Amino acid sequence: MTTRERVETVTASALSLRGVVKRYGEITAVDGLDLTVTAGTCLGLLGPNGAGKSTTMRLITAQTRADAGEIEVLGFRVPRESKRARTAMGVVPQLDNLDEELTARQNLEVFAHLYRVPRASRAEAVERALDLAQLRKRADTKTDELSGGMRRRLLIARGLVHSPRIVLLDEPTVGLDPQVRQELWALIDALRADGVTVLMSTHYIEEAERLADAVAVMSGGRVIASGTPEDLRGEHAGRDVVEYYGPPGRLAEVEAIALEAGLTTRRTGPAVSVLRAESMSEATTRRLGPGHRRVSNLEDVFVSLTGEAVE
Ligand code: ADP
Numbered sequence: 210m211t212t213r214e215r216v217e218t219v220t221a222s223a224l225s226l227r228g229v230v231k232r233y234g235e236i237t238a239v240d241g242l243d244l245t246v247t248a249g250t251c252l253g254l255l256g257p258n259g260a261g262k263s264t265t266m267r268l269i270t271a272q273t274r275a276d277a278g279e280i281e282v283l284g285f286r287v288p289r290e291s292k293r294a295r296t297a298m299g300v301v302p303q304l305d306n307l308d309e310e311l312t313a314r315q316n317l318e319v320f321a322h323l324y325r326v327p328r329a330s331r332a333e334a335v336e337r338a339l340d341l342a343q344l345r346k347r348a349d350t351k352t353d354e355l356s357g358g359m360r361r362r363l364l365i366a367r368g369l370v371h372s373p374r375i376v377l378l379d380e381p382t383v384g385l386d387p388q389v390r391q392e393l394w395a396l397i398d399a400l401r402a403d404g405v406t407v408l409m410s411t412h413y414i415e416e417a418e419r420l421a422d423a424v425a426v427m428s429g430g431r432v433i434a435s436g437t438p439e440d441l442r443g444e445h446a447g448r449d450v451v452e453y454y455g456p457p458g459r460l461a462e463v464e465a466i467a468l469e470a471g472l473t474t475r476r477t478g479p480a481v482s483v484l485r486a487e488s489m490s491e492a493t494t495r496r497l498g499p500g501h502r503r504v505s506n507l508e509d510v511f512v513s514l515t516g517e518a519v520e
Contacts, residue, residue: 222281223248223375223406224269229278231264231430238264240430242278246375251397251407253421255414255507257515261430262410263303266379269408270300283375296325299373301365303380309353313344313363316352317370324371334370341396342366358389365396375406382416394419414508424507428515438507446509447485451500454480466496475512484509 224246231239239261246252254262267273269280271291280287285294307316317335326334339345342362347355355363361381368376381397382390397420400407411417417424418438425435434441442448453463463481467474470493473484483489486502 221248222246223283224408225279225281226265226269227279229265229268229280230276231261231268231273232276237430239268239275242427242431244425244432244435246406246408247423248406249404250422251401251409251420253417253424254408254410254427255412255417255424255511256410256427257412260427262412262427263379264430265427266300266377266408266410269377270295270298296371297374299368299371299376301368301376301378301381303383305360305364307352307360307364307367309351312349312351313342313355313359314339314348316363317367320367321370326371334372337372338366338370341369341399343392357385358392361385361389361393362396365393369400373405375408376400378407378409380410380412382411382413390416414506414511418507426511426514434510434514441507441510442505444510445513446505447487448505449486449502450505450509451483451486451489451497451502452477452480453483453497453500463497466493473513475509482509484513 222245224244226242226244229239229242230237242261242265244265254265256262264273268275269282269287271288271294274288282294283297285291287294308319311319314335317338318331321331321334336345339348342365344359344363344366347359352360352363365378365381378397382393385393394416397407397409401420409420421438423435423437424441425432426441427433434445436444453460460476460481463483464474467481467483470490472489472493475482475484483497483500484505
């Protein structure tokens with residue numbers, strides 16, 4: 210590839226996977242995956258447990274090798290050019306693997322060194338990462354004395370210490386309380402405002418809805434739908450949803466009427482939700498009786514695509 214071609218590719222897509230396959234014995238974790246992340250955008254990789262999200266992340270970082278397909282990060286082929294790809298890529302793992310013996314600052318210094326930040330600018334890079342994680346006051350605290358939220362911020366800052374142009378976040382807020390999650394969302398927002406490309410895996414619908422410019426829904430090792438949250442809603446759930454509440458008999462009746470009218474429904478706890486309610490005829494509306502109308506959301510899309518409920 211010439212330099213010019215490479216620049217053009219990078220402008221269009223910061224990251225691309227084509228026909229990627231990864232098998233573990235009998236299990237095909239990633240099954241012909243096609244995925245593109247446009248430069249400067251945040252793509253949310255959404256899927257239930259076992260969909261292949263983490264494996265996809267590991268393939269991109271060359272921690273594991275694909276059996277087939279092509280992976281390119283900022284114009285570099287992975288795994289062949291993964292060393293060069295890695296210097297431009299920040300990786301935030303799902304599991305906290307901070308060095309507990311070291312302070313927050315020392316953890317960042319180790320990674321600044323590993324990521325080959327030039328010696329002359331290393332101290333500045335570490336201070337910038339501390340600011341980003343809002344940990345300047347705790348810079349000299351040992352990691353095992355930091356709160357869960359602080360550790361998670363430090364883990365993210367560690368992946369950003371070399372000012373990467375693309376960041377991979379694997380389930381960044383899994384298991385965290387809502388307040389810490391909000392803090393991390395603000396941090397990810399700041400990255401996006403800086404023009405950093407973000408690929409984030411998550412099984413929290415709300416997280417994808419809040420942060421992602423585009424969402425790829427993964428199931429069974431491949432992308433089954435992708436687009437902006439708005440496009441996905443329009444395509445798979447319609448504009449409006451009407452929820453009907455009542456005893457089991459009433460819910461079954463709603464489902465039967467909706468089915469007869471060619472509408473899609475899904476159960477949401479004590480309610481039945483009817484998708485694409487804007488297309489409902491007056492006669493059907495009357496037969497269904499009173500319900501609660503709301504705009505559709507990504508969860509409606511997700512459930513109608515995968516048949517699975519998520520958090
Ligand atoms: P997700 O991150 O979406 O939950 P994963 O990528 O972790 O999904 O897993 C996809 C599938 O591959 C699952 O069936 C999982 O059990 C399997 N898998 C992942 N990693 C390994 C491994 N190292 N060895 C064997 N099977 C694996």
